[in-house]
Every structure is written in C-alpha cells, then in structure tokens.
Amino acid sequence: MSGRMFGSAIRRREDPRLITGAAQYTDDIVLPGMLYAAMLRSPYAHARINSIDKSEAEQASGVVAVYTAADIEGELNPMPCAWLLPNAGLTVADYPCLAKDIVRYVGDIVAVVVAETRYQAYDALDLITVDYDPLPSVTDPQEAAKEGAPKLHENIEGNQAFHWTVSGGDVDAAFANADVVIRDRIVQQRLIPTAMETRAALAHYIQASGELTLWNTTQNPHIVRFLSSVVTGIPEDKTRIIAPEVGGGFGSKIAVYPADFLTIVCSKRLGRPVKWTETRSENYQATTHGRNHVQDVELAATKEGKITGLRAKVWSGMGAYLSTAAPGIPTILHGLMLSGVYDIPAIHEDVYGVYTNGTPVEAYRGAGRPEATFMVERLVDVLAKKIGKDPADVRRLNFIPPFDNGHDVATGLTYDSGNYVGALDKLMEKSGYADLRKEQQEARKSGRYIGLGLGTYVEICGLGPSQVAGAIGFQGGLWESAIIRFHPSGKVHVFIGASPHGQGEETTFAQIVSSELGVSPDDVKVVHGDTDNTPMGWGTYGSRTTAVGGAALAVSARKIRDKAKVIAAHLLEAAVEDMDYEDGRFFVKGSPDNAKTIQDIALMANVAWNMPEGVEAGLEASTFYDPPNFVYPFGAHLAVVEVDAATGEVELKRYVCVDDCGPQINPMIVEGQVHGGVVQGVGQALWEEAVYDEDGQLVTGTMLDYAIPRADRLPNIEVHSTVTRSPHHPLGVKGIGEAGTIASTVAVYNAVMDALAPLGVENIPMPFTPERVWRAIEQAKEA
C-alpha cells in the first residue's frame, strides 16, 4: 500500500486543526507578562517631520513606553535589501525601521507605543502629536521616473532604483524586417496580497542570557533569523525564529519588516515579551503589495504569424523603499521569461525600477512571471486578430516543439522539459473549443457577447541553483535541506528547512517518505518552521518547496534505504549486492518471504545490538540539495466570459485548465493549488486594484473597497493535467503553487477582449469594472 502513496489524493493532515480552530498562529500565543505594541504610521505619502511630542501618550493609562527614532538611535541597522541585482545601476535607498526626518509613504512608521493591553496601545497612538510639513508625492511609476517628479531619496536621481536589461538575438533587425508589428500599453495594477492572517510578531528577549525568541508569521524563518541578526545585532546563535501556523503569505511574508525589529527592540529594552499584530487596515497599508508595472510592449511577426521579435520597456513601481527581495521580481523572475512557450529568436527588455510614495512592492503569487506571461500572451492574441487567425493556431505555429531534456531560449535560460502543444491539445479537447467558437458565433447573431481567452504559459520555479543565485545578486543560497530520522518503533520524524504555510507539504512530504521507504504516511511527522529544531533552509516561495525541498527529502530517503540495506544484509547474513528491496521490505534476491522490514531495521539501528562492522548506530539521513537547474512547469488555460454590453458587467462562465507540474504527489492538493492560483489571477483581471489618490492616500484601504475574489462570482474550475517529468529532479516533479495565477489573468483579459472584438474594443485597463468596460464600449461606438 505504501508504495502507491505517491500519486494518492489522500486528505491533508493539516486540515483538521485548521478547520476546527485548533491551529495556533502567532497572535494566539500568550506569554506571562506580555506587552502589546502598536505602530504610529505616517498619514502622509511624503512629508518632513518637524517634531514629535509623545509626552501625553507616555502618561496614558497602561502605556509602558513610547519610542521614536531619536529614542532608539543606533540600536537598529537599516532594513536590508537582499537581492542586489548586478549590472543594473542598483541604488538601495536608506530604509530606517523608524522614520526620522522624512516619511515616504502612508504607513511609514514614526513611533511605537508599548502598553499593557492592545487597546491601550492603540488608544495612545492618538495622543502622539507629530508636526509634519507635507511634501509633493508621486505614486505612479512612470510619472515618478519623469524629470521634475517629486524626489524621494536625496542621493537617488530620477527616483531610479535600477535599470535592468535583458537581450538576446538581433531585435532591431527583427523589427526592421517584420511584416507585422503589434504594440500595446499594458498596466499591471498594484495589488494587495490579502493573506487571511495579517502580519504579527511576538518577541521575547531574555536579558539574562541575551537570547531572543521571535514568533513571526513568515514564509522563511531561517532568512528572518539571518536578517534579524544583521538588523538587531543579536547573533544568529542567540536568535530563535518560530513560524507557528502561518495563515497564507502569497509572497507578502517573504520580506522582513521594520515592525518586527521594532517589536524586538521593545522586548530587549523592557525585558518583557512584546506582541505586535497588524490590523487589517495596517496590513493593506504597510504589508508589501504586488505587480505595479507600466508596460510598453512590441511584437514583430511575419504575415503568417511567426513571431520574430519582442521588445519592451517596463516601469516597475518599487514603492518608497526596496523590500527584501524586491529588485529580483520585475527583472530575473520577469524579463528572463519573456520567450514564454515560444521560440522567439530576438528579445530585448528594459526594466526601470522606480521609487514611488507607495507601500513597498514585493513578490506576489507568480512574482514577475504573471507580468511577463501577460505581455506575451496578450500580444499573441492581438497578432492573431490582426492576421485573421484563431489565437490557438498562432500559438501552435510558435510553440517550442516538445523536448525532454533542455531547450535554450533567447533570454539565456535553459528550460528543463516541456510539451506545450500537448497541453493545448488537451485543453482544446476538454473544453470543446471548436464548439465554443460556434456557440460564440451564434450568440453574436443575437447580440450576446461571449469571449474565449487562452493563456498558455511556462514558468520558472524551484529556485534554484545557488551558484546562479550568487550570480544574480541574491544574498543567500537557494538549496534546501531535509533530515529523516527513524525512531526505534519505526516511526519517523522529518525536519525540513522550508516553511510551508498552507500548501500541504506536511502531507505530501509524508507521502514521499512513504513511497520511498514503505512506511505509512501516518507514521511520518513533518517538522518545519522553528530555526532551533530544523536544519537551515531558504524558505517557501517561488513554488520551490517540493521542487527543491522535496528533492532533498527524496535523496535523504534513498540514503536511509542504502544504509538499511546494509544492515538488513548483515542480519540476513547475505552480501549487500544480493539484497533486494520492495515496499519497505529488504530480502535476499529470490527469497521475498524472509525479509527485514524498515521497522525491523529502525529498531536494530537504534538499539545497535548487532550492527555490521563500521556502520554507525541510528537510522537518520540529512541532505542539502542544491538543484542543478530550475524547473519549468507549463500549461494551457481557457476562460469563457460573457459581457453585458449594456452595463459592462463581465461574467466568467467557464474556466478550463491543463497544467503540467510533472508527476503529482497528491492530485487533490495540486487541484487545490490550481484553484487558488486561478482565482487570484482572475481577481487581478476582474476585481482587484490598490488605488492611491493624488495625495498618495490608499483609497482602497479596507475590504469594503478592495475586492478580493469570492466563491459566488466564480464558475466551477475544470482542472486537467498532463505529465512531463523534469529531467533533473530526483522525483521528476516541478511546482504548482503559482501556475494558476500566471495563466489566468491574461486568459480572462483575452476572453473579454475577444467578446468585445465585434464592437472594436481593444484595450481596457484592469480590473474590468462594469464602468470601465461600459466606457470602452461607448468610446468604441463613437469611434
């Protein structure tokens, strides 16, 4: 039975505690003597601080301390940027934990209050008087890059954080010789990740020992430990980071945050545990946002529709400061993917990273790849329309042919394996594409506007070879680790450095161990999230936990199996070469009835009464797995929409997808990840947008204004798959966490444009509110 656990849709072991309220999040933890912190945040997008009067707040009931930048001068180093993009003129602006002279976005922290209760802390915020001189502000990235725009940082010209380029092939020649050139302006609006659990930190510093424990809602506790030691000066060996249950991240919990370090300072100074938990309004204002690109894109093609070149200029809003991993998102994870699923011989992109008076922008599910996929997939549709072909046919014409061990693209990447036409074929069949086209034609005759939108994609994930990480300026490694430890009773602990927070690896990793070693998954406990009892790892983001951590685990399992085989041979008085293994049983070839089980071996290895000579006691293996390449999942998605031309309302009627993440460890979990990903991508197309007004105020600052997707607005998502192994992963698997988001935004966009094609509508800014769609229709009517 256990040998078949790989591929079984067993239930997630995480769910009973999550759905019964038994899970423990950072905010659930209460320590004796604990105090509560609250952050006073700037109400201005850009202002000079003349003075701060905290005397009244200090006298308020329950208040223990109020700190401003002046009070903690020299105690915290500036916030680190940990992706130092090379060859891009990167300028890292000074990013203090507490603003001293200037605030640069609504949400910048100017003071912290610590009180006996959370209510007292928040009440005292109102008693601090800050005298500000407002300064001109700018939140649009392209505007911020213009001459004469308000300047955010004294030593940074043109608000330019970096200018990064990628180039391959002769782009100028491609455009000079093109039969057809397509141009489009695409705005990837600013999005708010909206994890269910807002950010939180509980710091407990013990003055007697100089030791810090920080409970923190993070996707990567080991990175937090490393960077915390850089910022706070508390050394790594005296710092323990615990990520308890983490209620979603979507990229917003990769970064380290000023409020976390301020909470540490408060505990260190006061000698008591201090907890800080964001309100939802604070989360919207000050936890990192995503996307925020203005893209000018051009595509060159022959009149038959063969793509010959792609050229783009992108202004990427970074917000007021560079968040932890921010510079790598709109560059490495974006520009290098511009070939998409196609053989495009010539590609050039300029990306301008621009400081703006907005919340720092970071990774958000897909992180750079949705923005790249959108550019390519949108223009392919426009090309198809221009040359009068079906978008599916233009895709087929340009697809990279199936390959199973490496394919180079113009941006310099080597994709691992792919069968893009296979995914599209399956999508055509499962969706009944040809019939849908007929229905669309029929509907048009009766004045109904139905649209079909394709999104075919390949993404880069499983980050990645550490040597590459170093070459692209990532200030860390990108390997993962896994320890498997057998106990005398045959039960197993797995310790991993990655930090799942909803993706289900407690279940799938147990399935891997089960399949490799023949134990029941119920006998495998997966431990993660505590830097004091897990091996180092770089965290859970970029769909890398299974792609890299899963590989480490598989290699550890195989080491265990090799050692167990030696012990079994000894116990069965046979030569190791004569041993066979099947489903947790070791036996001499041809004598399967006389076997030692993995549990027998675990007991012997732990008591060590009769071990082979030179073999250590214990049955445990540890692996640090550094992948030889990234992995490249892919797929093809179809959205079917109907637009009400009278009101501009868009209804998503069907959503069909085919994803290929290699062999699936647990198809139910894959399906869940696809669902969540698709929904977040649809959210960008139809509902979500973080809007700043002309003064830099976030006017979509609550869940009454910022529309996240809701179940009743979505159709049943039809999930299918193909299986193409990664040639270099020990299990052949890729990643699936972000795939849905990468494909779905552009699929829905293309569908709406397809629906409105008879009306002459060509471009509508996202999200597609009824008013925007209606206006586009009205304007097209006038034209």
Place this chain on the structure above:
Amino acid sequence: MFPAEFDYVRAGSEAEIAELLATHADAKILAGGHSLIPILKLRLAMPATLIDIGRVPSLKGISVNGDVLRIGALTTHAEIATSAEVRKHAPALAEAAGVIGDPAVRNRGTIGGNVAHADPASDLPSVLTAFAASIHVTGPSGARIIAAEEFFEGLMATALRENELLTAVELPLQSKGQASAYEKLAHPASRYAVIGVAAVLTAEEGKCTSARVVLGGLTPAPTRAAGVETALQGGPLTPEAIANAAAQTAAGLGDDLLGDLYASAEYRKAVAHVYVRRALETAAGRLA
C-alpha cells in the same frame, strides 16, 4: 482599527430600552452590529454607551396580522430571506434580504438596524419604499408610524427622533394581480448596491393599474422613478412597454447623485435603466 472606549449595557425589554435611552446620554443602540461596529472601528462614531437590544424578544419575528406582514426590528436578513411568509407576501423583500452582504452579514444583521442606519447603498430602503411599508417607532412621546417614503430623508438621515426606537416594519400583503422584484448591481467588495431597483406592479386584465419603482444606490435616499411609473400606468406590460418606460429612469433622478471610485454618478445614471427594465420584466413575468 479599534473602537474608542465605550460602556455597554444590555436591555431585556422595550421598557428597559426606553429607560436606558433616557438615562444614558450619547448612547447608541446595538442590534446586529453590522452597520454600527464598522463605524465604531473607524472611530467615525464614538458613543459613550452601547445599549444592546439583541435579546429583547418582543422585537423579533415575522407574522401576518390581518392584511399586513409585520417584521420585528431584530429579525435578521437571513430570517427574512428564507421566511415563507415574506416570500409569499413580499417576494422582492425576501430577494433583497438574500443579497445583502454575505451569509455572515445576513445571519447577524437586522432589518431594524439596517433601516435605522439608512445607508443609501443599502438594499432594504428602496424595497420598503416600493412596498409602501410603514416604519413603527416608539419614543419618549409615544409610538408613531411613519411611511417609508417619509422615513428615509437623506444620506444616513431618517425621521427617527432623539431616543426613539425602531420596533418593526409593516408591509401590506401582496394582493391578487400584484408582483414584485428586486435587481441589483452589487459592489464586488462590500456587496452594497451600486444600483438597486425595487419594483412592485399591479395589473388587471393585462393592464398596469399601479407601478411603484424605487431606486437605491444612486441617490442619498431611495428615489421613486416617477417617469417610469407614469409611463407604465394604464398600459400593457409588454417587453416594449417596459423598455420604453425604463428609458424614463434617468429623467427623474435629479442632480444629487452618488458616485465613487468603483462606479461614477455618470455611469450609474446611464445604466440604471437596464436594472429598472430587468426588475420590471421579472415582476411582470411573475404576474403571468
């Protein structure tokens, strides 16, 4: 955010509510809390005391008394949406209650709180106005009955006087030859009505004898679409007649129109007729 500090008292009866209102200055009544608590959290209101009326039995329940449908102030939206009496006697009210917010809001929010709060984007005020409902209140100077059309005075402004308590709403029972419907364009985040249209039609022998069509979401208080009502009066309820009548929607709306980031006043005004047409078509379909 967090509300400012306040005292909390709980009333057990209507008499106790009156007493608590009389003795607590600067008090607010707390029913389901789904309008009040968000305002408290934003500190847009900072009352000294909240008087919780949530456990006063006489304010709860739905009943048919003679020729009226009575709904107690504490009745939740979910109870209204699923009530057999409401579905039978005032279908559009059940429909509207069923599209307020989300299930959590409908399970806690009450009709009394909703009506007293008088949010212009709320679903119920337009429906109650279309049904010519009466709003029952009691206060220091005794009980009063106010017609819905007079009750909603403007943006979160009502005819409720200081220390008055909304106790119930009453609707005339749907008569033979009458039908109603509610149509709405919901804000995708808040689910409030960007445009909400309630229509109550009465017909005899295929001719419209009375039409009450009320718009919510566009104006500070519910607005009767007078031009639409007049156009329907006495005529057939064919698709053409309905479309022609709906075309009169914008004319009567005036200049004081609501708009926001999601939907401008211009847009709301331009497309309101579509929702009017849909509400009328649905109601007319129910007559058949």
